[in-house]
Amino acid sequence: MALKYLYVPSGYKAGTAYGVLPNDSTADFDLFQRESTATRTNKDGLIELMSSNVPRIDYSDGGCPSLLLETQRTNKCRASEDVSVWGKNYSSTTVVNSNQVISPDGNKNAALVTTEVANGGVFSLSMTTVSNTYYSSSVYAKHISGESKVRFVITTNLHFGSGDKKITVDLSNGSIVSNELSGVAEAKVIDVGNGWYRLIIEDSNVVSGGGGSAKIAVYADSNSFSQFSVWGGQIEVGNYTSSYIPNSGTTEGSQTTKRGDAAKYAGNFEFNSTEGVLEARFKAVPIAIPTSRITLGATDSNRVTLGFLGGSNDPKPFLLIKDPSGGVDEIGVSMPSSFNLFEYNTYKFKFQSGNNELKINGELVEIDNTFKTHTFLFDEALRNIGLNYYATSTSRVFYGGIQHIKVYDSVTDF
Amino acid sequence: MAIHIGKYAFNSKEQAIDKIEALGVEQDEDGNPYPTHHHTVVELGLEILEEAVWDEGELVSETVFGTDYLIDVLWSDLEVEEDGSVDHPYGWKTYSVDIDTEGIHRFLGLSYQDLKI
Numbered sequence: 001m002a003l004k005y006l007y008v009p010s011g012y013k014a015g016t017a018y019g020v021l022p023n024d025s026t027a028d029f030d031l032f033q034r035e036s037t038a039t040r041t042n043k044d045g046l047i048e049l050m051s052s053n054v055p056r057i058d059y060s061d062g063g064c065p066s067l068l069l070e071t072q073r074t075n076k077c078r079a080s081e082d083v084s085v086w087g088k089n090y091s092s093t094t095v096v097n098s099n100q101v102i103s104p105d106g107n108k109n110a111a112l113v114t115t116e117v118a119n120g121g122v123f124s125l126s127m128t129t130v131s132n133t134y135y136s137s138s139v140y141a142k143h144i145s146g147e148s149k150v151r152f153v154i155t156t157n158l159h160f161g162s163g164d165k166k167i168t169v170d171l172s173n174g175s176i177v178s179n180e181l182s183g184v185a186e187a188k189v190i191d192v193g194n195g196w197y198r199l200i201i202e203d204s205n206v207v208s209g210g211g212g213s214a215k216i217a218v219y220a221d222s223n224s225f226s227q228f229s230v231w232g233g234q235i236e237v238g239n240y241t242s243s244y245i246p247n248s249g250t251t252e253g254s255q256t257t258k259r260g261d262a263a264k265y266a267g268n269f270e271f272n273s274t275e276g277v278l279e280a281r282f283k284a285v286p287i288a289i290p291t292s293r294i295t296l297g298a299t300d301s302n303r304v305t306l307g308f309l310g311g312s313n314d315p316k317p318f319l320l321i322k323d324p325s326g327g328v329d330e331i332g333v334s335m336p337s338s339f340n341l342f343e344y345n346t347y348k349f350k351f352q353s354g355n356n357e358l359k360i361n362g363e364l365v366e367i368d369n370t371f372k373t374h375t376f377l378f379d380e381a382l383r384n385i386g387l388n389y390y391a392t393s394t395s396r397v398f399y400g401g402i403q404h405i406k407v408y409d410s411v412t413d414f
Numbered sequence: 415m416a417i418h419i420g421k422y423a424f425n426s427k428e429q430a431i432d433k434i435e436a437l438g439v440e441q442d443e444d445g446n447p448y449p450t451h452h453h454t455v456v457e458l459g460l461e462i463l464e465e466a467v468w469d470e471g472e473l474v475s476e477t478v479f480g481t482d483y484l485i486d487v488l489w490s491d492l493e494v495e496e497d498g499s500v501d502h503p504y505g506w507k508t509y510s511v512d513i514d515t516e517g518i519h520r521f522l523g524l525s526y527q528d529l530k531i
Contacts, residue, residue, distance in 0.1 A: 033452075035417050035454060035488055035490060035521070035524075036454075036488070036521045036522045036523055036524055037522045037523025037524075038522060049522075049523070051523065052523060052524070072454060072456075074456060074519075087468060123468075126465075126466045126473075126477070128459065128462075128466075128477050130459065155473075156473070212473075212476055212477075213466035213473055213476055213477055215468070245522060246522065247520075249516075249518060249519075249520065251465075251518060252462050252465040252466070252477065252518075253458065253459075253462045253518040254518045254519070255456075255458070255518065255519050255520075256519070256520045256521070256522050257454070257456050257486075257488075257519065257520070257521050257522060258521075258522045259454050259488065259521065259522075260454075262452075289446070289448070290442070290446055311446070389442070394448060394449060394450060394451075394452065395440075395442050395448045396442065
């Protein structure tokens, strides 16, 4: 009959992401942990470094902010911001001037690249890849004058084939005009504002027996005069690109790690119902772990979960109910083709013994009948929201972005 | 919460992985391993003896590696001794290295020189 719990990304301090309802500390994720700094996009659209243990309220998706929760990642791209120390291709006709352009972090610390030859431009200092590993590469680029198309390149040893692979991007509008990555990796271009685009080549696989020295590069696309700016190179292990990690080291092997976020749980609010609705608006990421979870629970034996599948599973929404009888039921739910798991969607999970249901963006979706009719009886109030397997667990941590979490104590709110 | 940073050079990758797993690993409901500790372990790989050489984007010679397998760890809440000091977990001290710089790897926003164990 009522909304019992509400989290919306808003207030925060070191160690705490404040909840909204109940209007006391039980709504707060007050064990928030991340033992390193990390970046977010602030409300002005600028990349901002956030101190250790400070939750990141992120505006990179525009509109509503989200609580950004990421796994540990390491940037292996040396001198990630100071492109003036990167290598120059066609060095006789390519000029690089440092600190000429306001970068995505709001400082005038981005280099200006001037060239008039195709493939003139800059390539990162080399790093070493290892076999049986997926990599994601990214860089920020901005058109300044002249020809607006650039090539974003990953070299040999950053994918399973040989030679360079590239996408060609028109920096006047962010469109990908040419893509050589079919079957090799995924390409994305993200508009980050002020004329800057984040060029992304992710999920490139270095196979068994592969690996070695590798680079990323940004080159001009034609034999025409071209000026562009390059900043914020990133090469990370993983099948998707994470928030930017500054890495100032220049010696070979230099790298910088951001620690993963652990929001843990908000707890002990009043929820004395054996049925209800767990609602969350979130964006998934292609995780390496089997499931990523938002859990409404009391104990290991009393919990319901809304999340998504990853690892070797097909990525899709995930539901779970466990009660003290020992009964546990869980399913992956086929996502309607009109929705994308990796974009923001609102999921409403109705848990009612014998009549469990799921809505995505207001649309009732088909779920397995065994799960739908699964019966259960909790013997404790479900009074905690954990962004993990349960409570302080380090397993099944939720990774992605969260724009709200709600708990209703009645199925009439479904 | 007390944090410390340690740098380690193990004899091999296999030895390093054994030490990491000894910090605590359990299996979840699906039988997949996950760490039960809160430390941050970063595998840096084999020590680099000679840098790769590139010429205008073409690889001339590959990186030459040594045999030491390098690990950095951000330790969280290590056990405090009676005198207030902390020490490496059992089995790690032998392989710890102490350097005067930040080294090739940093935890973003943290100083090894300030936090080294």
